[in-house]
Amino acid sequence: MLWLVDGMNVVAAGPPGWQRDRDRAMAELVAELETYVARTGDDVCVVFERRPRPLLRSPLVEIVHARRRGPDAGDFELVRRLRACQAPTTVCVVTSDRWLADAARALGAAVVSADHFRRRLAQV
Numbered sequence: 001m002l003w004l005v006d007g008m009n010v011v012a013a014g015p016p017g018w019q020r021d022r023d024r025a026m027a028e029l030v031a032e033l034e035t036y037v038a039r040t041g042d043d044v045c046v047v048f049e050r051r052p053r054p055l056l057r058s059p060l061v062e063i064v065h066a067r068r069r070g071p072d073a074g075d076f077e078l079v080r081r082l083r084a085c086q087a088p089t090t091v092c093v094v095t096s097d098r099w100l101a102d103a104a105r106a107l108g109a110a111v112v113s114a115d116h117f118r119r120r121l122a123q124v
Contacts, residue, residue, distance in 0.1 A: 001043070001091070001092060003042060003043065003044045003045070003091075004078050004091055004093045004094065005033070005045065005046040005047065005094040005117070006047060006074060006078060006093070006096070006097065006100065007048040008022075008074065009114040010117055013115045013118045014028075014118060022052070026048055026052040030058055032121050033061045034061055035121075036120075036124050037060040037061055039124045043062075044061045045063075046064065047074045047081070048064070048074060049069075049074040067080075072097075072099070075095070075103075078100060078104070079100065079104070082103075083107060088108040089108045089109070089110075091109040092109060092110040092111065093109050093112075094113075094114060094117040095111065096115070
C-alpha cells in the first residue's frame with residue numbers, strides 16, 4: 001500500500017507545541033514515518049507545503065514539497081500525485097482536510113484522518 005500523507009495535518013495531530021518549531025516538527029514526523037516504513041514495509045510519501053530548514057532527506061520515505069505556494073498548496077500536490085497514480089485504489093490518503101478527502105475518494109483512493117494515522121504510527 002502507498003500512503004500519501006498530508007504532512008502538516010499529521011504534525012498538527014501530534015503533540016502540542018509543534019507551532020514553535022515547524023521545521024523540527026517536520027523532521028520528527030519524517031523520523032516517525034521512517035520507523036513505520038521499516039516495520040511495515042508500506043510505501044510512504046509525505047507532502048509538505050514548504051521546504052524545511054535544513055532540507056530533509058530519507059532513504060525510506062519520499063519527501064515532497066508543494067510545487068506552488070499559497071493556501072492548500074500541499075493538498076493540490078497530493079491530488080496531482082494521486083491523479084498520476086496508475087492504481088489509485090491501492091493508495092490511502094492521510095488528511096483531515098474535507099476537500100482533499102473528497103477529492104481523493106472521487107479518484108478511488110481510501111482516506112484516513114490525521115488523528116487515525118497518528119494512532120497507527122504510535123502502535124507500530
